[in-house]
Amino acid sequence: MTPPPARRRRTGANGTAPAHNLPRRGTVRRAQAITTYGVGSLIAVDHESFIVSGLDEAEQGWSLDESPRIHERRLARLLGVDCFRLPPASDDKSKDGLRVRRFPWTHSCPECNDLQGHRDFTPPAGRSVCGTCEVDLVPSRFVVACEAGHLGEFPYRQWVHRSKERGVTTTAQCGGKLKLRTSGRTSSLRSILVSCTCGQAAEVSMEGSFRRNALKDLGLTCRGSRPWLGTSAPAEECGRPLRTLQRGSSSVWQPVLKSALSIPPWSDGRADPLAEHWDTLRELDNRAAIEGALKIIFKGGSPIPLDEVMALLDAEREEDPDDNTAPTFDHRYRALRNKEYERLRSGNDESEHSRDEQFVCETPSGDQRVLEPLGITGPMLVKKLREVRALKAFTRLTDAESTTDSKEMPLSERPLRWLPAMEVRGEGVFLRLDEDRLAIWEKAPAVAARAEWMRTAHQRVLEQRADDPSRAAPSPATPRMVLLHTLAHVLVNEWSLESGYPAAALRERLYAADDMAGVLVYTATSDSAGSLGGLVAQGEPELLDRTVRSAVLRAEWCSSDPLCMETGMSGAGGTNLAACHACVMLPETSCEHNNILLDRALLVGTPEDPSVGFFRQVLTA
Incomplete structure (x- = not known):
């Protein structure tokens, strides 16, 4: 038998590694990437749920063509950054987009009522369906969060096996599968029923899971999980109380936005080439030193006259405290x-x-x-x-x-x-x-x-x-x-x-x-x-x-x-x-x-x- 030919590794242009060919799911406007679907927020696409990924990989993932730099010196100085980036578009014509990760990981099947991790359903590649029933999986309606900003899966197993007499859980001896069904009698939490095939616990409803101390009574505190950073991100030490939330609640994610108007002398865009060099220029205390620094930074000649640079530095120092203390x-x-x-x-x-x-x-x-x-x-x-x-x-x-x-x-x-x-x-x-x-x-x-x-x-x-x-x-x-x-x-x-x-x-x-x-x-x-x-x-x-x-x-x-x-x-x-x-x-x-x-x-x-x-x-x- 003739052996198959050796597999060749695909390469991109000029022999480089190929770009990630990630599946595209849904679209959001660029403004929504700041106000509604920013980093750490949950976004529903059709019958699936995702969390917007962090920015650690965005430096390489966001191309300057679709995510150009934005300059606003006064706001950048306030927030301690050099510049800003416009989020990439996510329509069909764009080359890139916002990166997301599946969350919550817990899903249920409306046909067989299994409640388990998404991967445990063995869905076909690129689809979110039950491998046995071939029906669309339903992401968990409930998540848990703490006031420090951490987010996690709802602890269904601990909730089912809680002991009403002792107020503790008995999950250590459990080897069964979780089931979730809806009685259909009402639209309240009382009609959402969770059970386990181990037989050690009776079927319980989700009623009471939103009480402020519901998870504290189970001995559960925040583990510092940050799913938007991926599974490789180490959990932080937290220990704060956890609260149950609906996945689509506005309390799950709220942006911290800061804004500034572009006013003279920063509003004509002429100072943009100096965006990454202001901290260096501010440390210089005389005109000759600043002129020398500009010659080093721009070897072909500064695009901004020295007089304008001095005026911009003076305008920036006007916002400093009068007593030379570190500005808060x-x-x-x-x-x-x-x-x-x-x-x-x-x-x-x-x-x-x-x-x-x-x-x-x-x-x-x-x-x-x-x-x-x-x-x-x-x-x-x-x-x-x-x-x-x-x-x-x-x-x-x-x-x-x-x-x-x-x-x-x-x-x-x-x-x-x-x-x-x-x-x-x-x-x-x-x-x-x-x-x-x-x-x-x-x-x-x-x-x-x-x-x-x-x-x-x-x-x-x-x-x-x-x-x-x-x-x-x-x-x-x-x-x-x-x-x-x-x-x-x-x-x-x-x-x-x-x-x-x-x-x-x-x-x-x-x-x-x-x-x-x-x-x-x-x-x-x-x-x-x-x-x-x-x-x-x-x-x-x-x-x-x-x-x-x-x-x-x-x-x-x-x-x-x-x-x-x-x-x-x-x-x-x-x-x-x-x-x-x-x-x-x-x-x-x-x-x-x-x-x-x-x-x-x-x-x-x-x-x-x-x-x-x-x-x-x-x-x-």
């Missing part, structure tokens, strides 16, 4: 917002800059005195803006806005010098409140009492979610912040009727501090629809006056009144007062604070005390 993350974030506020107030003229300028903010041509009775001043037309939103980390079980760094799960096992991000180019309207009138209004006892009520409730929530309540972040709730936040919401609702944009395509950016009282409402879409001109036209004083008056009048009444206005607390943790989905709440994509710290009464007053409302004169005019 909170300090840098406040400095980032302060500079944006200053630039939005001062503006710039489009005619003074090149066509590459990404920030154009102009004073409206109309008479601004018509806004004085409203207590609004300084409207600006932001005709061009660019925002970069970066995915810093993610959380589980806890709200990303109220968590501490210790509960943020990084996107990779080893530190990377970049983060995934997306660009938003669009337009907006910026306005400020009159400082003198605002200062008088803030001092009113009734106003301060309502704000203090919300601040206390929010602080209580922050302390409950913190590992150490004494180190919980302070609540930002002040009369000024709540007023600006609620005003932004009613303006978004009003402009969604006037500008041609849906409310979900508009976004707020608040500037609330002792020396700031401004609101920027801008387009939040990541395509060309974000710059149609319909929103920026609403910033002319005459139109803005009409819009604010209409928004305030609309906010005076809610279809849930009097319950909405008279409620003592509402929202998550009682962090709202007079606010509900029928009046001022917005889609989550539009709000910076997840629809908390809102109070319609601070705009229009209450029936008992109209003076609480900042815009009460509008209602009496």
